Amino acid sequence: MIILKVMQYFLIMLAFAIFIPASILDIKYREVPLWLWYVGSKIGIVFSLISFSFYYSIQTLVIYYLISIFSVLGLFIAYIIGHMGAGDMWASIFLALSLPINPFGGIFPPIILTLLIASILELITRTFLTLRECKGFNKRCFSAAPIKARDLLSMKKYKWYFAQTSTKNISVDEPHETIIEECNGNLDNIVWAQPGLPYILFILISLPVSLILGAII
Numbered sequence: 001m002i003i004l005k006v007m008q009y010f011l012i013m014l015a016f017a018i019f020i021p022a023s024i025l026d027i028k029y030r031e032v033p034l035w036l037w038y039v040g041s042k043i044g045i046v047f048s049l050i051s052f053s054f055y056y057s058i059q060t061l062v063i064y065y066l067i068s069i070f071s072v073l074g075l076f077i078a079y080i081i082g083h084m085g086a087g088d089m090w091a092s093i094f095l096a097l098s099l100p101i102n103p104f105g106g107i108f109p110p111i112i113l114t115l116l117i118a119s120i121l122e123l124i125t126r127t128f129l130t131l132r133e134c135k136g137f138n139k140r141c142f143s144a145a146p147i148k149a150r151d152l153l154s155m156k157k158y159k160w161y162f163a164q165t166s167t168k169n170i171s172v173d174e175p176h177e178t179i180i181e182e183c184n185g186n187l188d189n190i191v192w193a194q195p196g197l198p199y200i201l202f203i204l205i206s207l208p209v210s211l212i213l214g215a216i217i
Contacts, residue, residue: 009103011047011098011099018094026087031087048099049061068096071109085199106217108214117205118199129195149188153187160196179193
């Protein structure tokens with residue numbers, strides 16, 4: 001029984017072991033290799049099945065897995081319509097499969113609180129960045145900022161900004177593709193742009209918070 005409990009804590013360490021390097025890659029390149037999530041998910045689901053099946057019935061465990069997977073549905077829809085990258089979706093699937101149950105206790109699968117907190121943090125960060133760029137008040141500034149195309153292409157701080165109207169994912173090879181399309185070749189045009197933030201980093205930050213809150217609730 002002690003070994004099984006240790007395996008549950010191993011799943012938490014596995015999550016951090018995957019999310020820390022993934023967050024670094026997401027910050028630097030906005031891309032994370034899919035094999036990282038694939039390998040992590042295979043290890044995670046095997047260990048979670050073994051460790052949790054001793055404490056919960058198969059029926060209960062299946063319910064937790066289903067709730068965890070359905071919690072990712074919102075990200076899947078965002079990915080389909082182009083508002084989120086594939087890496088963010090696979091990162092959430094990895095967490096849902098590896099930690100369907102909080103080892104510290106609580107009734108909520110960790111993925112629910114993690115995605116909720118991560119989305120709030122991402123929204124606050126995005127709003128702060130876009131409002132800071134706006135010269136005057138405009139309700140549109142809560143989601144995007146009016147910036148000259150030339151500045152978006154030349155200034156380092158705008159490297160990961162993309163045109164608000166675009167549904168394309170940011171590419172590490174062509175991060176400014178959406179800006180060029182939006183300005184129609186005129187670099188003096190104003191483009192409403194928003195930052196492409198490293199969502200995986202927000203998941204990493206939110207995970208320990210969700211585990212603690214989940215055990216309290």
